[in-house]
Amino acid sequence: MIPFGVIYADFKRLWGGALVLIILIACAIAFSMVVNLQERALREGSARAADRFDLVIGAAGSETQLVLSTVFLQPSLLPLLDGKVLSELQHNPLVEWAAPLAFGDSYMGMPVIGTDDHLIADRLSTSDKVFQSDHDAIVGGASGLAIGDKIIPIHGQIGAEGAHQHNEASYTVTKVLPLSHDAWDKAILVPIKSVWDLHHVVHKEGDTHDEQFGAISAIIVKPKSIAGAYQLRTQYRGGESQAVFPGEVLVRLYGTLGDARQILSWVATGTQFLVVVAILMVVVIHLEQRKRQLGALRAFGAPQRGVISLVWCGLMLIMTIGMALGVLIGYLATLWISANITTRYGMALPVEIKQQDLLMIAIMWGVLAVILLVPALLTYRYSPAQALRG
Known part of the structure; x- marks a missing residue:
């Protein structure tokens, strides 16, 4: 059973670290969402506009x-x-x-x-x-x-x-x-x-x-x-x-756009890597602040599996909130950009979260779940004796 009461109490006490993690994850996910959604919206919107002209x-x-x-x-x-x-x-x-x-x-x-x-x-x-x-x-x-x-x-x-x-x-x-x-x-x-x-x-x-x-x-x-x-x-x-044929010319433009999208995707990937590194650093600091609490749980007989689950579930809850917030921000940002393009150029850009976008988010969630097992497993090294002496 997941101790949500304990997790909530930790969030309330260490809200600063949790907020930093949520913001980092949200920014990385939002950037990736904007790159993918906006590029696809430009492709589909321009293709629809060209359909009228043979x-x-x-x-x-x-x-x-x-x-x-x-x-x-x-x-x-x-x-x-x-x-x-x-x-x-x-x-x-x-x-x-x-x-x-x-x-x-x-x-x-x-x-x-x-x-x-x-x-x-x-x-x-x-x-x-x-x-x-x-x-x-x-x-x-x-x-x-x-x-x-x-x-x-x-x-x-x-x-x-x-x-x-x-x-x-x-x-x-x-x-x-x-x-x-x-x-x-x-x-x-x-x-x-x-x-x-x-x-x-x-x-x-x-x-x-x-x-x-x-x-x-x-x-x-x-x-x-x-x-x-x-x-x-x-x-x-x-x-x-x-x-x-306008469609053929647009295909060549899409090639150029695709190159730009590839560059942005690399930037997004690099950003996500740096965010993961930053997350791990923040997680380590966050767990150091909880060293006495986790050691005390062990001193009072909490099983190894329970302590690890408590830490991992708390971190994954933070990650899930950050990713959900990132998807929402990315979607809203793309809608705003598309609305401005439509106002300026008159071309409607369909913005839609599709199955492949959700699959990408699910894969990232799974990768983060595995990565966060590492700091969760390391928490078992905290000594109960040190916690009781503190």
Whole structure:
């Protein structure tokens, strides 16, 4: 039978040492939890955001920047793509639809993106015309805007060099899109023709295959088939254009992220090793303070097994409290970090403690249980005679 009354009395009398042990364990576990949970949340959140985009085509340049700008709407000066590429894609038999994107303007810190009906119609699963006029604006569910609100865009970002308001332009919100839990929830979508007009981009439209369009930042392509997607990527990869599968680019980013995670994991492992050393030092000091008590228990006939169990159970209770507290702190810290990333970038990050996380905690608990047997076994060397003389 575990003497919880004695253990509680020891905690109350030696609360300082117990508190130090709990804090050390909690910090080590919390650090490991944040590294694991946050890295997985970033992977899953970014993968979900990229699922909406089958193929992205842009001007030759950085594939990573193209994906960050189109999928995650990170402000960047992308090289412009000739509008003839859009015309070719819209008449390509491999393409279900191709939607242009024109970046550069913003409103209240949110990107104003020029596009056409295809992208929004696909999102809403409708074939109806989306933009009724060149002054319509369709906004994301997290934009804070409502139907009827007026929008006067700013060229660039507020505070950036060269930023200025387009006083000659005005849009009216006509629709609010449902939440998709990604960066596009704060996007403001407007007819690309109005963006071309606003920036004095020369363009013309017609019914022939020779129609031309103004320069664009990128094109979102919905292929008719998987095979068609690979053919399109091959066709537009090289020369003045590049075609990428966002998922493939993210895999490479995950590789970099994985390297960073590995480094952090090594740091976490080193931290845990140092914490174990510190714990053993504190345990030794803690047990030295209890030398007289443990010696007295032996003098009054307490069996060897009972004394060892008393010490080991007390230490394991401290470890268990520290680990549980560490899991809670790590989980809450990851939620806080993810919420800040979501607020800043609009990308929802799923934070979830999974079976492998619990298995890792269980293994650490088992390792500590074995390690703490050592100081518990050493307590039997305390002399009953010395305890009685004290």
